[in-house]
Amino acid sequence: MTHPRLPMPVLLATLLAASPAIAQGPEEESPARAPTAQEILDASPDSDWREPDPENTLYMELEGGRVVIELAPGFAPEHVDNIRTLAREGFWDGLSIYRAQDNFVVQFGDPAAEGEDRKPLGSARESLPAEFERAGAGLDFVPLPDVDGWAHQAGFVDGFPAARAADGTTWLAHCYGMVGAGRGMAPDSSNGSELYVVIGQAPRQLDRNITTVGRVIDGIELLSATPRGPEPMGFYEDPSRRIPIRSVRLASEVPAHERTGLELLRTDSATFAAATEARRNRSDDWYHVPAGHIDLCNVPLPAREH
Amino acid sequence: MTHPRLPMPVLLATLLAASPAIAQGPEEESPARAPTAQEILDASPDSDWREPDPENTLYMELEGGRVVIELAPGFAPEHVDNIRTLAREGFWDGLSIYRAQDNFVVQFGDPAAEGEDRKPLGSARESLPAEFERAGAGLDFVPLPDVDGWAHQAGFVDGFPAARAADGTTWLAHCYGMVGAGRGMAPDSSNGSELYVVIGQAPRQLDRNITTVGRVIDGIELLSATPRGPEPMGFYEDPSRRIPIRSVRLASEVPAHERTGLELLRTDSATFAAATEARRNRSDDWYHVPAGHIDLCNVPLPAREH
Numbered sequence: 001m002t003h004p005r006l007p008m009p010v011l012l013a014t015l016l017a018a019s020p021a022i023a024q025g026p027e028e029e030s031p032a033r034a035p036t037a038q039e040i041l042d043a044s045p046d047s048d049w050r051e052p053d054p055e056n057t058l059y060m061e062l063e064g065g066r067v068v069i070e071l072a073p074g075f076a077p078e079h080v081d082n083i084r085t086l087a088r089e090g091f092w093d094g095l096s097i098y099r100a101q102d103n104f105v106v107q108f109g110d111p112a113a114e115g116e117d118r119k120p121l122g123s124a125r126e127s128l129p130a131e132f133e134r135a136g137a138g139l140d141f142v143p144l145p146d147v148d149g150w151a152h153q154a155g156f157v158d159g160f161p162a163a164r165a166a167d168g169t170t171w172l173a174h175c176y177g178m179v180g181a182g183r184g185m186a187p188d189s190s191n192g193s194e195l196y197v198v199i200g201q202a203p204r205q206l207d208r209n210i211t212t213v214g215r216v217i218d219g220i221e222l223l224s225a226t227p228r229g230p231e232p233m234g235f236y237e238d239p240s241r242r243i244p245i246r247s248v249r250l251a252s253e254v255p256a257h258e259r260t261g262l263e264l265l266r267t268d269s270a271t272f273a274a275a276t277e278a279r280r281n282r283s284d285d286w287y288h289v290p291a292g293h294i295d296l297c298n299v300p301l302p303a304r305e306h
Numbered sequence: 307m308t309h310p311r312l313p314m315p316v317l318l319a320t321l322l323a324a325s326p327a328i329a330q331g332p333e334e335e336s337p338a339r340a341p342t343a344q345e346i347l348d349a350s351p352d353s354d355w356r357e358p359d360p361e362n363t364l365y366m367e368l369e370g371g372r373v374v375i376e377l378a379p380g381f382a383p384e385h386v387d388n389i390r391t392l393a394r395e396g397f398w399d400g401l402s403i404y405r406a407q408d409n410f411v412v413q414f415g416d417p418a419a420e421g422e423d424r425k426p427l428g429s430a431r432e433s434l435p436a437e438f439e440r441a442g443a444g445l446d447f448v449p450l451p452d453v454d455g456w457a458h459q460a461g462f463v464d465g466f467p468a469a470r471a472a473d474g475t476t477w478l479a480h481c482y483g484m485v486g487a488g489r490g491m492a493p494d495s496s497n498g499s500e501l502y503v504v505i506g507q508a509p510r511q512l513d514r515n516i517t518t519v520g521r522v523i524d525g526i527e528l529l530s531a532t533p534r535g536p537e538p539m540g541f542y543e544d545p546s547r548r549i550p551i552r553s554v555r556l557a558s559e560v561p562a563h564e565r566t567g568l569e570l571l572r573t574d575s576a577t578f579a580a581a582t583e584a585r586r587n588r589s590d591d592w593y594h595v596p597a598g599h600i601d602l603c604n605v606p607l608p609a610r611e612h
Contacts, residue, residue: 102526102530102531132595147455148455149599176507200506201506202601204599204604205597208595209592221533221534225531227531279511287515288438288514288515289513290511291510291511295455295456
């Protein structure tokens with residue numbers, strides 16, 4: 001930290017250890033202790049990092065800045081295809097964030113989607129098949145050793161938190177920052193135009209019940225700090241309280257020099273496994289009782305600028 | 307809902323089922339299905355509800371409204387005692403929320419607590435013994451049947467989410483909305499003046515490592531929607547960005563007609579057990595795959611006005 005330290009003895013400064021992107025712990029040498037997660041990340045080879053594919057990356061431009069979403073075509077190919085079409089045709093431009101429900105989700109798209117004055121979807125499809133889960137064949141599933149109460153096994157696939165059943169059926173897990181496609185009662189009633197982002201305790205009960213399309217990889221604080229909506233379920237009836245969306249674009253359609261330079265740690269790398277183990281059993285001096293456990297949705301998915 | 311329904315087919319309207327305080331699901335009669343959690347709550351006897359003790363209730367007054375915190379003297383008697391002293395003497399009046407770290411905590415108190423110009427603690431003690439956990443004897447621990455990766459067993463004690471070891475040692479769990487006392491490296495370096503509130507995925511790795519003093523029972527959206535701080539760990543170096551605290555008072559010191567009329571569902575009631583079971587295995591038509599599981603920190607702790 002380059003600024004004067006804030007109050008220490010009564011502060012959470014060392015809770016830092018819970019934060020993925022910041023150097024942590026005391027500065028003194030302590031050769032006997034195991035490396036912290038940050039030290040492991042700092043020592044990682046470049047080959048353990050990847051750039052998200054611009055064809056799978058959405059930029060949502062808000063007044064406060066840019067939210068970056070990585071799409072998951074491996075799990076929701078038809079939704080991702082529709083989302084690409086909607087972005088190319090500027091569907092979300094001028095629409096809004098119209099819902100913020102505390103400890104649950106922020107949702108954006110067309111607040112009039114149900115009405116007669118809804119915005120046309122252009123070339124995009126009106127409804128899509130449910131893509132709640134998929135067969136495990138062909139997936140590189142990196143399991144966590146930790147018990148998961150919601151599934152047979154929890155782990156990661158290509159940078160996304162995921163879970164699977166004993167028969168290999170696999171789905172994306174509703175962790176903080178995950179993005180899904182709102183739907184009505186019918187499983188095939190979503191089209192990807194109305195998207196929600198998890199901003200609270202992981203609502204894993206939604207797993208296998210709705211199509212998850214990706215994950216916020218940068219700028220989630222622009223969504224999670226949205227004032228909660230006053231109406232039931234956090235909706236804003238008052239249009240003036242909705243948060244305007246300037247545009248949503250595929251990164252591939254944005255000039256290279258305007259793209260967000262982000263690299264994500266590969267979840268199938270040795271660095272990721274070691275950093276997760278360091279968080280499972282904290283070695284910095286602040287902790288007196290290492291948990292010996294980590295929950296799928298507590299595992300940081302490190303990102304860095306490049 | 308008394309207002310026109312917002313877009314349904316592509317919306318999350320039925321995700322409502324994940325929200326504790328709102329009527330949910332389709333309106334049609336469906337006699338064969340099991341009651342929903344909301345229906346169970348609606349049918350509950352008044353005896354299943356309790357009023358929090360005004361001596362254990364804090365009101366934090368912000369420009370946006372009131373945050374209500376229930377203290378847990380059964381787990382942190384010395385911290386709660388100090389907090390009562392600090393509130394009686396107006397310690398927090400004119401201080402601020404000076405930290406908001408995304409998916410982690412909001413923290414308030416004296417941003418200068420470490421400096422020479424810190425606000426005196428008055429009659430309150432400068433440091434307190436660690437109250438990270440306690441013996442289980444004398445506690446009415448209501449266990450969840452669900453596996454918990456962080457502890458031998460998870461459950462509830464007097465309205466608080468808690469966990470315990472095989473030997474009965476019991477502690478409060480760092481679920482969304484829990485309030486703890488910031489500390490430095492030394493276990494006994496907290497005094498209750500600098501408090502944090504969990505606003506993200508439950509950081510259960512903090513369990514048994516820091517003193518948890520209570521839970522936000524109303525108004526958490528006034529904290530969780532705080533713009534995230536730009537400095538490391540979400541601190542605001544710029545005083546103008548901090549959120550001023552008008553006052554923090556014990557409810558017992560506020561005139562009765564100015565108190566927030568809240569009742570909380572007793573966690574040792576049959577209603578609570580039945581509502582939790584209904585959320586563990588959703589019976590409304592929206593869900594296709596009931597989870598058959600609930601995480602300690604996903605269990606709503608219902609409140610109602612009275």
